[in-house]
Amino acid sequence: MTRTTVRTQVAIVGAGPAGLLLSHLLAAEGIDSVVIDSRTRENIEGTVKAGTLEYGTVQLLQDSCATRNTATVAQRHDGIELWFDGDSHRVDFVGLTGKNAYLYPQHEVLIDLIATRLELGQDIRFETTATGISAADGTTPTVTVHGPEGDEYDIVADFLVGADGARSLVRPVVTGSTHGGSFREYPFAWLGILCRAPRSNEELIYSNSPDGFALISQRTDTVQRMYIQCDPDTDPNALSEAELWAQFQRHVPGKQLIEGPIFQRDVLRFRSFVASAMRRGRVAIIGDAAHTVPPTGAKGMNLAIADTVLLSGALRALLNENDSRPLDDFEDRALERIWKSQHFSWWMTSLTHLTPDASDFDRRRQLGELRALFDSESGQRYLADFYVGWPFAML
Numbered sequence: 417m418t419r420t421t422v423r424t425q426v427a428i429v430g431a432g433p434a435g436l437l438l439s440h441l442l443a444a445e446g447i448d449s450v451v452i453d454s455r456t457r458e459n460i461e462g463t464v465k466a467g468t469l470e471y472g473t474v475q476l477l478q479d480s481c482a483t484r485n486t487a488t489v490a491q492r493h494d495g496i497e498l499w500f501d502g503d504s505h506r507v508d509f510v511g512l513t514g515k516n517a518y519l520y521p522q523h524e525v526l527i528d529l530i531a532t533r534l535e536l537g538q539d540i541r542f543e544t545t546a547t548g549i550s551a552a553d554g555t556t557p558t559v560t561v562h563g564p565e566g567d568e569y570d571i572v573a574d575f576l577v578g579a580d581g582a583r584s585l586v587r588p589v590v591t592g593s594t595h596g597g598s599f600r601e602y603p604f605a606w607l608g609i610l611c612r613a614p615r616s617n618e619e620l621i622y623s624n625s626p627d628g629f630a631l632i633s634q635r636t637d638t639v640q641r642m643y644i645q646c647d648p649d650t651d652p653n654a655l656s657e658a659e660l661w662a663q664f665q666r667h668v669p670g671k672q673l674i675e676g677p678i679f680q681r682d683v684l685r686f687r688s689f690v691a692s693a694m695r696r697g698r699v700a701i702i703g704d705a706a707h708t709v710p711p712t713g714a715k716g717m718n719l720a721i722a723d724t725v726l727l728s729g730a731l732r733a734l735l736n737e738n739d740s741r742p743l744d745d746f747e748d749r750a751l752e753r754i755w756k757s758q759h760f761s762w763w764m765t766s767l768t769h770l771t772p773d774a775s776d777f778d779r780r781r782q783l784g785e786l787r788a789l790f791d792s793e794s795g796q797r798y799l800a801d802f803y804v805g806w807p808f809a810m811l
Contacts, residue, residue, distance in 0.1 A: 420569035424450040424539070425735055427559050427573035429546050429586055431460055433522065434703035434720040435579035436529040439538055440482045441728035447735050450571055451538065452561055453580075454545040457530060464610070464680075465522035466633070466641065468620075468714035470805025471515035473721050483528035490520040491634075496803070498768075498790075499623040500783060502670035505790045506619075512793070512800040519620075521635055522717055546585050551576065554697045557589075575731060576699045579720075582689070584705035590696045602686035602710065602765065603772050604628070606643040607650055609660065613640050613676025622712075622768055623668045624786065626779075629712075629769045630667035640676070643684070645769055652681035686710045686765070688758055694723075694747040702727055707754050712768065713761035714803070722753050722808055729811040742811035749809050760802040 426442055428435045431453035439449045453460065469477075474490055477483045494510045496517075509516050533540060543564035551557040557576035562568050578586020588594050606629075614637060621632035628645035635641050644667045655663065661675050689708045694701055703720030726749055730742040767785060771778070789795040 420567075422450060422569060422571045423573075424448055424571060425574045426450075426577060426731060427557070427571045427575070428452070428577045428579055429559065429584075430578065430580035430703075430705070431455070431526075431530070431540055431542070432579055432581065432703060432720070433525055433529065433717055434724045435577070436526070436533055436540075437477075437480075437482055437721060438577060438579065438702070438724045438728055439533060439540075440480060440529070440536075441724065442731060443536065443538065444480065445728070445732045445736060447731065449539070450541065450573075451533075452541045452544040452546060452559070452571070455542065457542045460542075461523060461527045461530065463523055464635075466711065466714075467520045467522040467525060467717055469518045469520045469525075470718045470803075471517065472805050472808055473718050474518050474520065476721065476725065476808065477525075482532060483525065484532060485524070485528050486520070489524050489528070490518040493517050493519060493619055495800075496620045496622060497617065498786070499621055499625070499668060499671065500786050504621075504671070505786075507796050507800055507803070509800050509804050512797045513804050515804040517714070517804050519633070519635075525717070546580070549576065549586060549589050549699075551589055551697055551699050557697075557699050574698065574735060577727065578699070578701040578705045579703050579724075580705055582704045582708055584701060586699065587691060587701050587705050589699050590694065590701050591692045596693075597689055597691040600688040602688075602769075603648070604645050604769060605648040605650065605686055606631075606684040606711070607646040607652055608641065608643045608680075608682050608684055609664075609678045610635065610680040611640050611642070611676040611678045612638060613674045614638060615640060616673045617671070621668060621671065622764075623671075624768045624782070625667045625669055627663075627666050630664065632668060632671075632673065640674070642673075646683065647772075648683070648685050650683050652683050684711065688761070690751075690754055690758065694750055695743070700727060700746065702750075706750075707758075709757055709761040710765050711761075712764040713757065715757040715761055718805055719754060719757050723750050725808045726750050726811055733811070745811055749811060753806070753809065756802075756806075 548560035702723035
């Protein structure tokens with residue numbers, strides 16, 4: 417029997433922010449694509465994840481009309497507060513850079529992106545799993561998929577993009593192995609909670625306390641998201657609500673947190689990864705398939721969007737103009753931003769967290785660095801510039 421074949425210009429594995437935005441930007445250039453994801457639409461839209469977006473990311477979503485609800489859902493933040501020595505020290509993003517950041521939870525971005533793409537006729541195939549990839553001929557990569565009704569068929573494309581997350585099926589096609597690349601695991605994690613309560617602070621709090629790090633954030637006007645530093649093997653359900661709130665309060669000395677019923681707990685491990693390659697022939701990986709960062713610097717989704725902007729320009733040149741030069745430059749240009757973001761994420765982490773073997777010298781040195789940062793307008797501007805993000809590179 418002849419296997420059924422679907423033909424498209426770009427096959428995209430993964431209906432996350434990177435994959436969906438890529439399909440949107442390509443469509444604006446007249447390039448068709450098929451997006452597949454093993455999850456249901458409900459599962460994609462219902463997985464609650466953090467989302468701190470850079471100034472440029474929000475501008476791109478608005479200017480490209482990729483999302484419809486940015487103006488009403490995204491919460492503008494003109495600065496953050498860093499707490500140490502029991503006192504607050506504000507970083508004024510607008511005053512230092514003229515830009516701001518936004519809280520825009522990832523699941524809200526996905527709800528908006530999926531709706532936009534479907535309204536515009538995008539071929540998104542949910543509950544469709546990639547089971548095999550062939551790129552032997554170098555010109556027409558093929559993805560074998562298993563559909564929701566048990567049907568198996570091939571998607572043949574001019575180009576294949578893996579936007580399928582940290583456990584990417586596409587990555588080994590590019591790098592030669594599942595884990596090929598540079599990797600670092602940190603000796604701590606975050607214990608996170610969601611609770612029903614009004615916000616404890618108008619802006620995000622990054623707290624460096626004798627007990628370790630804490631982040632005080634919010635999802636909505638009535639739901640708070642909070643994290644404290646913990647051991648990676650911590651059981652998130654080991655403490656009672658009262659014990660948890662006592663822990664959170666100790667991590668932000670000098671600030672009275674508003675408490676409420678806790679309805680979700682989880683432990684988020686800290687890992688950094690950069691794949692050994694992002695492109696091989698007519699196959700590329702972007703977003704978490706290509707790199708991960710600790711959440712401290714709020715760079716994860718922003719890096720995925722930056723990859724997408726670069727790759728969309730390279731694919732426009734390749735498929736519309738038969739010009740492969742931008743694609744040849746894609747990886748090097750993407751890695752410039754990726755490693756800058758890796759540095760910022762590491763720096764923010766080292767600035768605010770205590771390692772298990774930290775000595776009294778380490779603690780005092782860290783506080784000295786924090787004081788030096790806030791005694792210098794240039795130091796604060798350095799932090800603000802990294803946090804609100806840089807202009808997108810174009811190919």
